[in-house]
Amino acid sequence: MFWNSQTSGKVDLAFTDREGGVSHGPWGSLNLGTSNGDDPALVDSNLARVAEALGVRRLVRMTQVHGASAAWVEDVAPGEIPEADVLLSRTPGVGLLVRVADCTPVVIAATDESLVAVVHCGRAGLLAGVVPAAVDELRAHGATALQAWVGPRACGRCYELPQEMVDDVAQTFPDARSTTSWGTPAVDVGAGVLSRLAALDVQTTDLAADECTIEDERWFSYRRQGQDSGRFGAVAVIR
Numbered sequence: 001m002f003w004n005s006q007t008s009g010k011v012d013l014a015f016t017d018r019e020g021g022v023s024h025g026p027w028g029s030l031n032l033g034t035s036n037g038d039d040p041a042l043v044d045s046n047l048a049r050v051a052e053a054l055g056v057r058r059l060v061r062m063t064q065v066h067g068a069s070a071a072w073v074e075d076v077a078p079g080e081i082p083e084a085d086v087l088l089s090r091t092p093g094v095g096l097l098v099r100v101a102d103c104t105p106v107v108i109a110a111t112d113e114s115l116v117a118v119v120h121c122g123r124a125g126l127l128a129g130v131v132p133a134a135v136d137e138l139r140a141h142g143a144t145a146l147q148a149w150v151g152p153r154a155c156g157r158c159y160e161l162p163q164e165m166v167d168d169v170a171q172t173f174p175d176a177r178s179t180t181s182w183g184t185p186a187v188d189v190g191a192g193v194l195s196r197l198a199a200l201d202v203q204t205t206d207l208a209a210d211e212c213t214i215e216d217e218r219w220f221s222y223r224r225q226g227q228d229s230g231r232f233g234a235v236a237v238i239r
């Protein structure tokens, strides 16, 4: 269920893999996505399993739109799913979930001040400024020293894009310019996320430098599986 889980100060965080759920086929088995064709009852069951494993009474997720909007769980009504790509909390016991299949999942925390955020960042989110949006929001609420953990995503040797899109990203994020293993233009979104976090003075751990969601079937991958791909995720909770 958890590919990586750890505690840092008052924050617990974990990155899921495909194991330990009840979904079948392209969603097998721990699909956390709700708009990809999987049976909603099975997805609910998967989400409940993750919440139980984390020991959280409530797991809040977001409708991710590749933007830079942020939502605090304190403003989210029970059962509400805010449209956002940054979800933040200053409340103990509430789990935050970000869901991905090739995009980059990030957890950012100020463990001393009990503040945490999960971030969904793909190519569009990187350009929209979703990473600084999360950092700004945490700092505006009193965060001092920030730490981040970056999870599994499509690697720069696989994430092929049209030349114009690559040029567009590289204008702001030169580190994100890449080439596929077959020699075509590509973007390394993870590299862009890491360079932006460094520029923002966030102490960052790249948990997945050697992982690639497209190459490795332990992950769900939109590029590899298409429309029906499941979603894995990152979860974070303040204790």
Ligand SMILES: [Zn+2]
Pocket: 154, 155, 156, 157, 158, 159, 212, 213, 214, 215
């Ligand atoms: Zn790859």
